[in-house]
Amino acid sequence: MAVTTFPTVDQCQSIGREKHTVVADMDGTLLIGRSSFPYFALVAFEGGGVLRLLFLLLASPLAGLLYYFVSESAGIQILIFVTFAGMKVSDIESVARAVLPKFYLSDLHPESWRVFSSCGKRCVLTANPRIMVEAFLKDFLGADLVLGTEIATYKGRATGFVCDPGVLVGKNKAYALNKTFGETQPEIGLGDRHTDFPFMASCKEGYIVAAKPEVKAVTSDKLPKPIIFHDSRLVQKPTPLTALLTLLWIPIGFALACLRIAAGSLLPMRIVYHAFWALGVRVSVKGSPPPVAKKSIGQSGVLFICSHRTLLDPIFLSAALGRPIPAVTYSVSRLSEFISPIKTIRLSRDRVKDAAMIKKLLEEGDLAICPEGTTCREPFLLRFSALFAELTDQLVPVAMMNRMSMFHGTTARGWKGMDPFFFFMNPSPAYEVTFLNKLPLELTCSSGKSSHEVANYMQRVIAATLSYECTSFTRKDKYRALAGNDGTVPKKPLLYPDKVMGC
Numbered sequence: 001m002a003v004t005t006f007p008t009v010d011q012c013q014s015i016g017r018e019k020h021t022v023v024a025d026m027d028g029t030l031l032i033g034r035s036s037f038p039y040f041a042l043v044a045f046e047g048g049g050v051l052r053l054l055f056l057l058l059a060s061p062l063a064g065l066l067y068y069f070v071s072e073s074a075g076i077q078i079l080i081f082v083t084f085a086g087m088k089v090s091d092i093e094s095v096a097r098a099v100l101p102k103f104y105l106s107d108l109h110p111e112s113w114r115v116f117s118s119c120g121k122r123c124v125l126t127a128n129p130r131i132m133v134e135a136f137l138k139d140f141l142g143a144d145l146v147l148g149t150e151i152a153t154y155k156g157r158a159t160g161f162v163c164d165p166g167v168l169v170g171k172n173k174a175y176a177l178n179k180t181f182g183e184t185q186p187e188i189g190l191g192d193r194h195t196d197f198p199f200m201a202s203c204k205e206g207y208i209v210a211a212k213p214e215v216k217a218v219t220s221d222k223l224p225k226p227i228i229f230h231d232s233r234l235v236q237k238p239t240p241l242t243a244l245l246t247l248l249w250i251p252i253g254f255a256l257a258c259l260r261i262a263a264g265s266l267l268p269m270r271i272v273y274h275a276f277w278a279l280g281v282r283v284s285v286k287g288s289p290p291p292v293a294k295k296s297i298g299q300s301g302v303l304f305i306c307s308h309r310t311l312l313d314p315i316f317l318s319a320a321l322g323r324p325i326p327a328v329t330y331s332v333s334r335l336s337e338f339i340s341p342i343k344t345i346r347l348s349r350d351r352v353k354d355a356a357m358i359k360k361l362l363e364e365g366d367l368a369i370c371p372e373g374t375t376c377r378e379p380f381l382l383r384f385s386a387l388f389a390e391l392t393d394q395l396v397p398v399a400m401m402n403r404m405s406m407f408h409g410t411t412a413r414g415w416k417g418m419d420p421f422f423f424f425m426n427p428s429p430a431y432e433v434t435f436l437n438k439l440p441l442e443l444t445c446s447s448g449k450s451s452h453e454v455a456n457y458m459q460r461v462i463a464a465t466l467s468y469e470c471t472s473f474t475r476k477d478k479y480r481a482l483a484g485n486d487g488t489v490p491k492k493p494l495l496y497p498d499k500v501m502g503c
Contacts, residue, residue, distance in 0.1 A: 005197070006206040009111045009190060014118035020187035022119035023177060023199065026126035026133060028192035029209045030116060030141070031107045032217055036076075036128055037063075039100055040083045041238040043132060046099050046231075046413075047091040048083075050250060056082045057243050072195055073167040076127055080151065080167075084129070085160030089153055092131055094413055098482040101136040102230035103237050108218040112190055112209055116141070117224065119188065123147065125177060125199055127169045129162075140225045147176045174198035228380050228473065231412050231482045233422055235404050246406060253406070253425035256280075260424040264315060265341040270322045272341075280428045285320040287435030290396055292323070293365055301366040302438070303358075303388060306398045307381060307462050308370035310409040311336060311419055312431075313400050317368055318342055320433040327368040328358060335417035351387060358391050368398075371455065374475040375410045379468045381459050382478070389454035393444040397458050399434040399465040412482040434465055 028034035037060060045053040059082045067075025084092065116122055123145040124137050130148030137143035150163040165172050177186075177199045189196075189203030192211070200206035220226070236242055256279070263275040276283050293299040304325065306313050314327035318341075326343040345361065347354050361367050371384040389395070402409075402423075409423025423429055439458070445451055456470075463470045476486045 006208045009207040009209045012207045017118040018120045020119045021121040022188040023123045023186045024190040038237045040079045044083045046095045072169040076167045081160035084158035097135045098231040170195040229481045257421045257424035269324045273319045282430035284432040289435045301362045302394045304368040307400045308372040309402045314368045316431040325368045381463045384455040384459045386451035386455040389451040395439040397436040399462045401432040403430040
């Protein structure tokens, strides 16, 4: 059957489709990219680690040869086996929920989405493992039904093999469609290659999504649902070339990260700024920070209210000021605790105890706090806790922004002890610290404002500076979305009674 049998998707009318059913392929159809390798690579790296990604990369030439010269099914089975064999099903589901949606949405085809979103009932028919794509398709694209390749499992782990009828390509797709819909014909079928023709022929109308390199993905402002939380360690989609470069860089990057962390931890804070620049870490400082509080004349310290990008925020604040600024924070790993170059104090989540502790610290000097309570990678600010506004009128908002090219320096699912290492493993990570004007006295609690009014105002001021959007999401919302828990960290004995690093 020739490609010209079906018209192209741009000829499909999307008006009046509210009662129609659409069945669409995924790679090359709903997504611009025709290769599913990057998404298997994400599962391999995030769910199995560096060695799993290496094995997948080594197996990809064989998978490619089988895919193009033997059968699509054989090539995809190689990818599935190398990626999934022995991996916990719960880990696969976690990656599918917390990692893949960000990358899938960045590749959404505008014409396919126009048709797909216009229909009242939406079905996706894909060769990808259902467990890998279902969370994204249902939560972000509003799919009612996902028909994908079913992977075999044993005692909670994937075996690497697939269940009958095998990988959903060609006639298997048509079989799955007819088995699901019976004698009812879906109105629209969308595909991108000849192996999609059998299922497209079972629909009343079929449309081809032609490969056009110039097509741009749906822009962020037109996405069906914004991505606020995601948890991949990798910044870029791991194409085979990107995956290879990443694997080659990791040993070099880790050594460089150790050197950068040692410089930040061992050198006096007044020269850390210059040391970071010498080691390729770019630190940009904007605005005018307030002068150091003079305890000799009874001045209390300033409370720096920072947006929260990574657990390194207080350290880069200190580097920008040229002096160590203590920080109050939530607990993380003992490794982060050990390498912290500044004094950091654990919050107990007991409002009365925390308030008394912060007041005492402010009597000793300046202090930093991140009232969001957790990090957020995207251009959004989470809800600010209002506790800080009740404790002092000396409030200075600080807008923190960072840039990374290879690795994210935060995680909700993984070991937080590696967060600073991943940040500093980037070839040239950057931090921008912007000091804003001290909050006017008339806008503080001492002038009659409520603590929530002050917190919301500070959130809006920082968001406006960064061109971010304010949200009412909290730490619990983030961890429920990414890790399936509320983000509570069990209390552990401290290495030192007054020193811990956290985010």
